[in-house]
Amino acid sequence: xxxxxxxxxxxxxxxxxxxxxxxxxxxxxxxxxxxxxxxxxxxxxxxxxxxxxxxxxxxxxxxxxxxxxxxxxxxxxxxxxxxxxxxxxxxxxxxxxxxxxxxxxxxxxxxxxxxxxxxxxxxxxxxxxxxxxxxxxxxxxxxxxxxxxxxxxxxxxxxxxxxxxxxxxxxxxxxxxxxxxxxxxxxxxxxxxxxxxxxxxxxxxxxxxxxxxxxxxxxxxxxxxxxxxxxxxxxxxxxxxxxxxxxxxxxxxxxxxxxxxxxxxxxxxxxxxxxxxxxxxxxxxxxxxxxxxxxxxxxxxxxxxxxxxxxxxxxxxxxxxxxx
Numbered sequence: 001x002x003x004x005x006x007x008x009x010x011x012x013x014x015x016x017x018x019x020x021x022x023x024x025x026x027x028x029x030x031x032x033x034x035x036x037x038x039x040x041x042x043x044x045x046x047x048x049x050x051x052x053x054x055x056x057x058x059x060x061x062x063x064x065x066x067x068x069x070x071x072x073x074x075x076x077x078x079x080x081x082x083x084x085x086x087x088x089x090x091x092x093x094x095x096x097x098x099x100x101x102x103x104x105x106x107x108x109x110x111x112x113x114x115x116x117x118x119x120x121x122x123x124x125x126x127x128x129x130x131x132x133x134x135x136x137x138x139x140x141x142x143x144x145x146x147x148x149x150x151x152x153x154x155x156x157x158x159x160x161x162x163x164x165x166x167x168x169x170x171x172x173x174x175x176x177x178x179x180x181x182x183x184x185x186x187x188x189x190x191x192x193x194x195x196x197x198x199x200x201x202x203x204x205x206x207x208x209x210x211x212x213x214x215x216x217x218x219x220x221x222x223x224x225x226x227x228x229x230x231x232x233x234x235x236x237x238x239x240x241x242x243x244x245x246x247x248x249x250x251x252x253x254x255x256x257x258x259x260x261x262x263x264x265x266x267x268x269x270x271x272x273x274x275x276x277x278x279x280x281x282x283x284x285x286x287x288x289x290x291x292x293x294x295x296x297x298x299x300x301x302x303x304x305x306x307x308x309x310x311x312x313x314x315x316x317x318x319x320x321x322x323x324x
Contacts, residue, residue, distance in 0.1 A: 003165040007175070009201060011162045011254075012146035012262050021258040024102050024144070047302045049081030050294040052137055052219065055319075056082060057090050059135045059217040063321075067130040071099040071123060072141035076109035082137075083116060097126050097134070123209040132214030139221045142271070143263045145202040148181060149237065152194045157186060160195070162254065170254035184227040184269040195237035197264040203274050210278045213322045218279065220318040221287065223311075224266030238265035268316050279320040288312025 006014075016023045056068055070079045076098070083096055096117040100106045106119060120126040127134065149160040151174060158174040165171075180186050183198040190196070224230065230238070241248035243260035253262060272281045288306045295302040306312040 003163065005161055005163045005173070007148070008160045008162055008172075009146040009148045013201070015257045015262055016144065016146065018258065023258055023261055024105070046081070047291050047294045047296065047299070048139075048305065049078060049085055051291050052078065052139075053082045053085035054294065055219055055290075056135055056137065057086055059219075060090060060094060063133075063135060063216050065130075065133045065135050065216045066093060067095045067097055067134040069097040069099060069123075069126055069130070069134050069136045071136060071138045072144065073098045073100060073105075073109055074139075075105060076112035078139055079109070079117065080112045083113070095130075097130070099123055099126050124212060127209065127212045127214075132212055134213070134216045135218075136213075136216065137219040137221075140223070142199060142202050142220065142222045142266045143224075145199050145205065147197040147239070147264045148200050149239065150180070150186075150196050150198070152190050152192055152196075154192055169251065182274070183267065184273060185230075185267060188227060188231075190231065191235070194231065194235055195239075196231060197237055197239060197267075199264075199266065199270065203270070206271075206274060210275055210322075213278060215324045216322055217282075218318075218320045218322075220271065220320070221290075221315060222266040223314045224268055224316055226284075227267050227269040230265060230267055239263075266316070268318055271318060272320075275320060279322045282319045282321050284316060284318050286313055287315035287317055290317040 014022065060066070060068060068082075070082075073079045079096065079098060083091065086094070096113070097120060098106075098109055098113075098117050099120050099122065100109060101121055109117070110119070118129065120129070123136075150157045151160055153174065156177060157180055158177055161173050161175050163171050163173055181198050181200040182203065183200070185196045185198060236249075239249075239253060239262070241253045241256075241260045241262050243256055248255075248260065253260075268284055272284070275281075286308065288308045289312075291302075291306040291312065295306045297303070304310060
């Protein structure tokens with residue numbers, strides 16, 4: 001293999017989404033469980049789906065929309081549970097849609113949901129079928145998008161790239177200074193050496209379909225925080241990998257390409273700013289606050305998921321609205 005140099009987001013995109021060898025394009029050996037790479041919140045506790053279903057029922061009623069959409073539905077666990085927990089009167093008047101690009105995951109979803117849902121490869125396709133009016137939700141979608149990585153030097157911000165030159169181990173380099181992507185992270189004050197991420201691919205994807213959204217609400221759940229808090233005590237940034245439930249950092253993120261998940265925390269300040277021309281932010285709160293009314297005090301799983309010292313404090317819940 002010849003020496004290869006690529007910007008980090010291009011490496012991450014290849015590692016996750018290559019049609020043949022990418023992590024999400026392969027038949028993942030189980031999401032969650034002992035042999036899985038990661039476990040998502042809906043698999044840990046029923047209160048997650050109860051909370052999303054309650055939110056969706058109100059959003060559908062108040063916006064007058066008849067189409068409920070999950071983008072990036074994984075194996076379909078959350079969509080199935082939310083649909084089942086909706087009041088029957090809401091289900092009767094609602095159409096369920098799933099937006100999914102992975103063929104193996106779509107197969108899993110279809111086994112769970114059968115004819116109860118309609119599938120789309122892109123939000124634009126979904127919006128066309130809904131007349132632009134939809135209530136949309138996602139869980140751990142943003143973190144699946146490749147990130148660009150930057151390091152602050154004495155001369156300013158420089159973008160990070162990866163060099164592959166076998167038999168030597170992959171190594172990181174800094175590229176020559178270029179124009180920075182739109183992100184609130186670059187307006188913050190950090191010490192020299194700080195590393196940060198920008199979900200620029202998500203920005204491009206989001207702004208590619210959001211202008212066609214005519215009415216509805218959107219619920220975005222992911223791990224992360226506002227830009228002011230995101231990098232506290234994190235000089236190396238938030239990038240990490242997961243393989244067989246094990247967290248990997250640093251040079252280990254360049255091993256097991258295509259067999260491990262790669263992810264970074266979400267900058268929710270960016271999400272609100274990027275979508276501001278088309279969607280108004282109604283609230284941003286912790287997952288624990290979102291789940292609290294639906295958590296069973298007698299359930300250890302519910303308490304653990306809503307705990308501020310765990311997922312309840314690590315995840316954020318963003319609610320936005322488009323009124324046309």
